[in-house]
Amino acid sequence: MTDVKLVIGNKRYSSWSLRGWLAMKLSGMPFEEVVVPLYRADSHINLKAVNPAAPPKVPSLIIGENAIWDTLAICEYLAEQCPDARLWPEEIFARARARSVVAEMHSSFIALREHVPMDLSKRLPFERLPEEVEADIARICEIWRECRALYSGKGPYLFGEISLADVFFAPVLVRFFSRSVPLDENCQAYFDALWALPEFVEWRQAAEKEEWTITSYDPK
Structure with missing residues (x-):
C-alpha cells in the first residue's frame, strides 16, 4: 500500500487534528503520525517541509505524492476507501x-x-x-x-x-x-x-x- 502519513498539530490544542486523527483510527487505514507543534515562529515552515503539496495547515493527509488537507475531505476520502469501517450511518x-x-x-x-x-x-x-x-x-x-x-x-x-x-x-x-x-x-x-x-x-x-x-x- 502507498505510504500514508497524517500531519497533525499539538494534541493538547489542535481540534481539527483530533478530528482527522480519530477518523484515521476509526477507518482502520494504517498511517504514520507526524506531529508539528503549532503557534511557533517556524510552524508554517515545518508544515510545508513535511507536506509540500498542501497548504501549511493541520491536519493534512499524505498518500504517496498526493495530499488532502481539509478535515472533511479527509473524512470523505476515508469513508470511500474504507467502506467496511462504516464511518457514515448506513440508512x-x-x-x-x-x-x-x-x-x-x-x-x-x-x-x-x-x-x-x-x-x-x-x-x-x-x-x-x-x-x-x-x-x-x-x-x-x-x-x-x-x-x-x-x-x-x-x-x-x-x-x-x-x-x-x-x-x-x-x-x-x-x-x-x-x-x-x-x-x-x-x-x-x-x-x-x-x-x-x-x-x-x-x-x-x-x-x-x-x-x-x-x-x-x-x-x-
Whole structure:
C-alpha cells in the first residue's frame, strides 16, 4: 500500500487534528503520525517541509505524492476507501442527517471556538460565558438530544454506532470539559460515552505527555 502519513498539530490544542486523527483510527487505514507543534515562529515552515503539496495547515493527509488537507475531505476520502469501517450511518436519512450536523459543526459555532479553545491541560470551575457562546452550546446540545432521541436504540453515540458525526463533535467535549459546562442527563450520557471511546482516551493520554504549551490559550 502507498505510504500514508497524517500531519497533525499539538494534541493538547489542535481540534481539527483530533478530528482527522480519530477518523484515521476509526477507518482502520494504517498511517504514520507526524506531529508539528503549532503557534511557533517556524510552524508554517515545518508544515510545508513535511507536506509540500498542501497548504501549511493541520491536519493534512499524505498518500504517496498526493495530499488532502481539509478535515472533511479527509473524512470523505476515508469513508470511500474504507467502506467496511462504516464511518457514515448506513440508512439513507440517518446518513443525510449525519452529514448535515457534521457540516454545521464544520462551519459554525464561531463564538465557542473563539472564547473556549480546545485545551486538554485545563479544567476550570464553571463561570457564565458570553451570550453568544451560550447560544452555541445550546444549539450543540439540541443537536445531541435530537440525534439521541432518534437513534439511541442502536447504541450510545449520536447515530447509535460510532460515526464521523461523533468525530466532529469530539473536540467540543474538550471545550466543555475545560470549562466544566453543565449538561442535562441526556447530553451527559452522550458525553460520557464518547469521552470513554478508546481512541479518544489514547489521544488524551498522549496529550498529557506533550511538553509544548501555548500560553495565549490561558483564559483572561
